[in-house]
Amino acid sequence: MQIALPTGPSGRTWPGIAGQFKQYVLKEGYGPGGRPALERFASSVYAKPCEEGQFEAMLGPGESVTSSLPWKAEIVAGVPALAGPVPFNVLVGYDRQNGPPSYPPDYKGPMGSWSPIYKNLIVKGALKVEGTTRTLAGPGEVIDSILADAKFTKWLADDPPSTWSNANLFLTSQPKAQGIVPAGPSWELDLFKEIGVPRHWAIAFIDPFDTSIRSVTYCNVPCDR
Numbered sequence: 001m002q003i004a005l006p007t008g009p010s011g012r013t014w015p016g017i018a019g020q021f022k023q024y025v026l027k028e029g030y031g032p033g034g035r036p037a038l039e040r041f042a043s044s045v046y047a048k049p050c051e052e053g054q055f056e057a058m059l060g061p062g063e064s065v066t067s068s069l070p071w072k073a074e075i076v077a078g079v080p081a082l083a084g085p086v087p088f089n090v091l092v093g094y095d096r097q098n099g100p101p102s103y104p105p106d107y108k109g110p111m112g113s114w115s116p117i118y119k120n121l122i123v124k125g126a127l128k129v130e131g132t133t134r135t136l137a138g139p140g141e142v143i144d145s146i147l148a149d150a151k152f153t154k155w156l157a158d159d160p161p162s163t164w165s166n167a168n169l170f171l172t173s174q175p176k177a178q179g180i181v182p183a184g185p186s187w188e189l190d191l192f193k194e195i196g197v198p199r200h201w202a203i204a205f206i207d208p209f210d211t212s213i214r215s216v217t218y219c220n221v222p223c224d225r
Contacts, residue, residue: 001042001044001045001071001086001088002042003040003043003075003081004041005038005041010141011140014144017157017160017161021167021191022140024161024167025191030167030169031170043071045070046069071127073086076185077173078173078185079173081129084129085127087125088125089122089124090122090124091121091122092122095118096116098114135209137208137209141211142208144211145206145212146204146213152204152216155202155220156191159197163195163196164191165193165195166190167192169189172186180203181205182205182214186207186214187205204216
């Protein structure tokens with residue numbers, strides 16, 4: 001599934017280093033898997049019983065098998081998908097092309113790794129999400145929220161933009177709080193400084209609807225995490 005992310009409103013125009021930071025995140029920030037932050041969100045759905053592990057069966061002449069691929073119209077849990085088309089690819093593996101390695105009966109050495117390889121049938125299409133949902137803030141507004149925080153802007157200004165090595169901006173959702181990550185849906189916004197300075201960073205979690213700051217964690221010099 002390729003699910004669209006909210007793109008607007010763009011929010012405020014900031015002067016100085018705050019404005020540079022906003023443009024840096026929007027234009028050069030990363031999402032999951034190293035993809036551009038605002039690229040469509042990639043989500044995978046697995047047919048039963050494949051979601052429970054490797055599944056393989058033999059079909060005789062004239063036999064068939066059916067599976068369901070339920071998908072809740074969400075970007076992440078608790079954040080509804082935007083109205084519009086959602087492209088998808090369905091991939092079905094068939095005719096396994098290899099088999100597990102064989103060993104002599106008295107073999108006692110390490111077992112080699114093995115993964116099955118199949119021919120693939122791919123079907124492409126699109127689902128249409130209709131109706132209205134709770135309004136999602138745009139990424140620009142999410143960044144505005146952290147820039148309105150005096151502690152963050154002071155931390156941001158402690159080093160020049162030339163020290164920035166990476167920024168991340170992506171939607172996430174956790175069923176329960178874990179470490180610095182709060183429970184429920186959030187935009188995660190990260191900035192890492194490590195070019196010409198000891199590595200240090202700030203990671204913020206921001207509500208995707210009202211842009212309230214849920215938490216901000218700083219790892220300041222010396223930062224070894």
